Amino acid sequence: MKLTVAEENYIKAIYKLESQHTKATTNGLAAMLETSPAAVTDMANRLQKKKLISYEKYYGLKLTPSGKKHAMHIIRRHRLWECFLVEKLGFGWDEVHHLAEELEHIRDERLIERLAHFLQYPSFDPHGDPIPDAAGTLKTAPHIPLSHAPVQQPLKVSGVADQSAALLRFLQQKGIAPGTRLRVLHIYEYDGSVEIKLLKQSSFTLSQQVANNIYVQTYGKN
Ligand SMILES: [Zn+2]
Numbered sequence: 642m643k644l645t646v647a648e649e650n651y652i653k654a655i656y657k658l659e660s661q662h663t664k665a666t667t668n669g670l671a672a673m674l675e676t677s678p679a680a681v682t683d684m685a686n687r688l689q690k691k692k693l694i695s696y697e698k699y700y701g702l703k704l705t706p707s708g709k710k711h712a713m714h715i716i717r718r719h720r721l722w723e724c725f726l727v728e729k730l731g732f733g734w735d736e737v738h739h740l741a742e743e744l745e746h747i748r749d750e751r752l753i754e755r756l757a758h759f760l761q762y763p764s765f766d767p768h769g770d771p772i773p774d775a776a777g778t779l780k781t782a783p784h785i786p787l788s789h790a791p792v793q794q795p796l797k798v799s800g801v802a803d804q805s806a807a808l809l810r811f812l813q814q815k816g817i818a819p820g821t822r823l824r825v826l827h828i829y830e831y832d833g834s835v836e837i838k839l840l841k842q843s844s845f846t847l848s849q850q851v852a853n854n855i856y857v858q859t860y861g862k863n
Contacts, residue, residue, distance in 0.1 A: 642691065646746045649715050650674065651684050652693060655702050656712035665702040713777035719745035720766035720773075721756050727767040728760065734767040734818065735809035768809075769800020769819035769856060784856035787835055788849055792825045796857040803854040816842070817855065 644652070654673050658665040667685070671678045685696040693708035704712060722744040726737040747753075754775065757763075764780070765771055773779045784799055798821040801808065812818065816839055826844050827836040833849030847855075 643748065644691075644693075644711065647684070648688065648691075648693075649711070649746060651681075651688060652704065652708055652712050653715050655694065655704055656709065656716070659704060664700075667701070670702065710777045713773040713779060715745055716779075717773040717775075717777070718747070718753055720770060721753065721760060721763070723766045723768070724760050724763050724772075725756060733809075733813070735806040735813070737767065738804065765800070765819060767819060768804055769798065784858065786853050787825070787837070787847070787855040787857050788828070788833060788852035790825050790835075790857050791859065792828065794859055795822065795824060797822050797860050798855060799858045800856040801854055802856065808851070808854060811851070812855070815845070815847075823857075 651670070651674070654670055655665045658669065658673075663669070667678045667681045670676075670681045674681070685694065685702050688694045688702070688708070689696045692705055693711060695703045695705060719741045722741040723734075723737045726732040726740055727734050732740070757775070763772060771779055786802070787796075790796055798817055798819050800819055801812065817823075821839060823837050823839045825835055825837055828834075829836070829846075833852070834846050835849070835852040836844050836846045838844040
């Protein structure tokens, strides 16, 4: 079943709300998609007819298993394009989201599979978000915010919670990106700031606010 761009954007918006454990209400979606509640109701009826969502006035919009599968494919396309733009075309990771918002709507399966193959089947996008596989399955890795990470253990940056361009540029200046290896030397009790050390660099301190927005994973010595 081919969906329109508008339908895909609704599916994605509902998925986003559900993944944040927020009920997708007509008003909530209207605000998120900058449209009117009446337009959301129209679309809700359309999506329900296609069995992509279940919709009841007071319970909001919920993705059906088929709706969720579509959502995973849209997200897969979005995140693969972000990888391509950063790794192959040299865009900054703060520049690619809005481009991927458009590219994600190209639904040629052969194109997407060749893209995935060309990129050697990445598991994470440049922001550290996991990429669903071709079957639409998402493997989520355990993320720890840097502000709560274990001290003196090898850590790898797995993603960022806040994807604002300002934060991404700040991290880039500090040499921090998904995959960066580091250790926490000290977490200061006074203000929660975190002293870290990247490989072959002298240590520096990040504010608690920044550390809260960086996710890391521990990894073995090998
Ligand atoms: Zn994005």
